[in-house]
Amino acid sequence: MEELLKKIWIRLYNIGVRLCEVPHIVVINGAIVKARMRKHPVYVVETTTTNEFFYIYNVMMRVHEDGALVVYTSNAAVGGPLRALIRKDFGPPLPKWANVVWTNWLFGVDFYVNATLSYDIHVHKRARYKINFPHTITSKTKYDVFSPAIERMTDTIITGPAYEKDFLAYCADHAIEAIPMIHRLGGPKSDDLFRKTVDKKALFERIGLNPDLPTVFYAPTWNQHTSIFTWLEDILTIPDRHNVNLIIKVHPGAYIDPSNKKSSGAVDWEEFFKEENLRAKRIYNLMNQDSTEYVMASDIAMTCISTIWIEYYLLGKPMIFLDIPKFFETHEMNSLGDFRDEYGYLVKDLQDLDTHIDGLIRGSIKRRDAPALHDQLLFNRGNATDETVALFKQMYLNHT
Known part of the structure; x- marks a missing residue:
């Protein structure tokens, strides 16, 4: 009985927390409406650990500076550190943050972006483009960065030939039929190694x-x-x-x-x-x-x-x-x-x-x-961010 009451209490508490978040989600949707009226793209960026923030950061900073509305999502545990990184690294107006459970309550989204293929990701169902960034230059073991969640993405960024080989091997070995569009762009995070x-x-x-x-x-x-x-x-x-x-x-x-x-x-x-x-x-x-x-x-x-x-x-x-x-x-x-x-x-x-x-x-x-592994590891060494931002601009223009 005590265990049942505990579960009921946790359930009621979570419902209360979600209800308290409703006004915040309304505000974010209002910002999305304004962005679309100004013909600015809208990005929802799912982040399951702070590592992923940095793998997408160079690209998100650029699109943010170009006027896009960027909404980061994560669970509550990651939310605190993630919001601290947003406040530290971005200039005003700051990107938004929302609990990941509200992903599909964000309307008018152009790009859903992540840097993980975890089984439990919250892919935005109505986003025009669902894009996966790799959170590594190549997998450390044969399959460790891939999952059936691949089939829920429309596009994937490929860092280099070694990553692509393991990616396609996973798709073949696991009968993945809906392989996303492959973009051989390199690793934007790695640009700093060559430029900084x-x-x-x-x-x-x-x-x-x-x-x-x-x-x-x-x-x-x-x-x-x-x-x-x-x-x-x-x-x-x-x-x-x-x-x-x-x-x-x-x-x-x-x-x-x-x-x-x-x-x-x-x-x-x-x-x-x-x-x-x-x-x-x-x-x-x-x-x-x-x-x-x-x-x-x-x-x-x-x-x-x-x-x-x-x-x-x-x-x-x-x-x-x-x-x-x-x-x-x-x-x-x-x-x-x-x-x-x-x-x-x-x-x-x-x-x-x-x-x-x-x-x-x-x-x-x-x-x-x-x-001699350089050519197996990275496309566009030092220029992956530029290439990715240019691709996103073209993708947005194709549907406006």
Whole structure:
């Protein structure tokens, strides 16, 4: 009986919350009407983690500056960090935000955009175009960024030949019949790697790190068998063992529900990585921020299988891979194969890790010749944002 009453209470509470949101949705629809009267396109951008915000950011900033109305949607848990990013990064008038449950109550939408193919996405049913951006340059395993949700999209952005090969393999192996229109545009987020410059001294002084020390960047992927659960204790003592800075970029999905053992390991990572716990140890936790300038300012990267390795490859920087044998017992490699053996250094224990960090800093380990993967990874290097914005303008004109 107690459990039943609890469920009823939660249900009534959620209904109350939705009713309180109705005036806000009316205001957004009013803004949509005004945008359409002015012949400005309307975008609804679904975001399930803050990572996705940055994969679409360059394009959304450009269309926003050109006068489009941009409405971000997410669940309530992501809503707070997402709205903070909107306030921080966009100029007035700010893009709108709505709870994702209201997606199909937003009328007159030209573009529905996302950067995920999760099974539970809320694709806008009446949007003229339903466009998927990849949230990675290529999948880290054969199928990890694809799902049957592909069939609900009208268009998809392809980063490069490797991504396209895995995308089409997934469609063939899973009998996907309604394959969206393919646009070989590249990765807009990656444009900054080729266009941006970073003042390392100013950046590190702002976040409390020593700009004169070498810097190691650690980015685990999001999975219960990845390195954050097996290597973290050894990683957190790297600054003391090697006299370096350490920047940590945990996948934002790990922060959403600390009680969920599958996604977070039942660890409250936000509490674990509180600034006061790390600053004196020369460690900076990169939470709900874009990683690009930190990647560019770092000297060595470490991961288990995160596709952050691609950014280091494109920059020609050394990469250390932490061995996670349990992960590969259940995950098939992507079309690039085991790139860990070709680019970077695979380490299996603490001694091996320390040897490679020390050797790469001192220059006693000979840098490997990187395999020629550039043409497999990205179309339109440095120009993907321009190409994507131009495509969206043409798509809008085709239906006005």
